[in-house]
Amino acid sequence: MTEAPHAHFRRHRFPAEIIAHAVWLYYRFPLSLRDVEDLLAERGITVTFQTVAEWAAKFGLKFAHQLRRRSRGHFADxxxxxxxxxxxxxxxxxxxxxxxxxxxxxxxxxxxxxxxxxxxxxxxxxxxxxxxxxxxxxxxxxxxxxxxxxxxxxxxxxxxxxxxxxxxxxxxxxxxxxxxxxxxxxxxxxxxxxVSVHGQVANLFQLHRKHLSATDHRQLRTQAIAAWREIALSVDA
Incomplete structure (x- = not known):
């Protein structure tokens, strides 16, 4: 059985999964662009920190827009x-x-x-x-x-x-x-x-861990990661 081909954003040679993962790393964790470059390199993905910066600038707001639409109406009053x-x-x-x-x-x-x-x-x-x-x-x-x-x-x-x-x-x-x-x-x-992107990504992964059992936390984290992948790969870029 052959593997399914990777989804690509238009005019980008790297698969959409890699681009979305790099953007996620940058906004989800307190990492510099060079930190993200090193983490990708450890996985065998050779990109420059300038490329990561371009991905973050181009796709971050697109992902944040989708996250904002998804969460609208679900906040406290x-x-x-x-x-x-x-x-x-x-x-x-x-x-x-x-x-x-x-x-x-x-x-x-x-x-x-x-x-x-x-x-x-x-x-x-x-x-x-x-x-x-x-x-x-x-x-x-x-x-x-x-x-x-x-x-x-x-x-x-x-x-x-x-x-x-x-x-x-x-x-x-x-x-x-x-x-x-x-x-x-x-x-x-x-x-x-x-800040427009950082806040929306933080919302998705804010799981209030201290109030959850380990099992519930893992389940919610899995759901958040799945939601991120769904949003990231559905963006028309």
Missing amino acids: KWQLDEMVVTIKGKKYWLWRAVDANGYVLDTLLQSRRNKAAALRLMRKLLKNQGTTPRVLVTDKLRSYSAAKAELMPGVEHRSHKGLNNRAENSHLPLRRRERRMMCFKSARQCQRF
């Missing part, structure tokens, strides 16, 4: 919003992030301001992508949140207290680790592209 500072080439930016009550990333948006207009932009993006309004909105005491919420979601309960927003603040930690591993982001465009 309690949203937590927070922002963290990111320095790119000496200029200060603010990375605005929204997570649900279970820690799943709803959206991230890099902006140069930390004011009402920036908060409005994040909330509009959230409402458009989620297709619904939250039951509760939790933020720190930045007044921009209150002003933006009053304009867009006046009927939504708003809890403004730094101590209540730990889940959103903790969601920044994986990105901080990646920022250090990448030796800072090189441009605002690169940062926005990376």
Whole structure:
């Protein structure tokens, strides 16, 4: 019996499985492009880190779009919003992030301001992508949140207290680790592209392991890997 031929993305000589696996490694784990190159080389796959970077840039957002469509409507109705500072080439930016009550990333948006207009932009993006309004909105005491919420979601309960927003603040930690591993982001465009993909991949593989038995965890992990392969190989590239 002959083996089935590998699926290929158009104009790419490597099979789609290899490209999808490289992109998964880069966004799933705190690895540099050269780390991914070495891991592939150990498996007998010779590619340069520049090629891995091109794959991540070209296919990452396509995969993230499919993951976002798949998860729409499955998040909790309690949203937590927070922002963290990111320095790119000496200029200060603010990375605005929204997570649900279970820690799943709803959206991230890099902006140069930390004011009402920036908060409005994040909330509009959230409402458009989620297709619904939250039951509760939790933020720190930045007044921009209150002003933006009053304009867009006046009927939504708003809890403004730094101590209540730990889940959103903790969601920044994986990105901080990646920022250090990448030796800072090189441009605002690169940062926005990376966080847009990173959050969706993290959602798929967030299995809340400490609350699961080993058997249940393995089952959910298998399902997540199968979902990734299905999404990655269905992308029209």
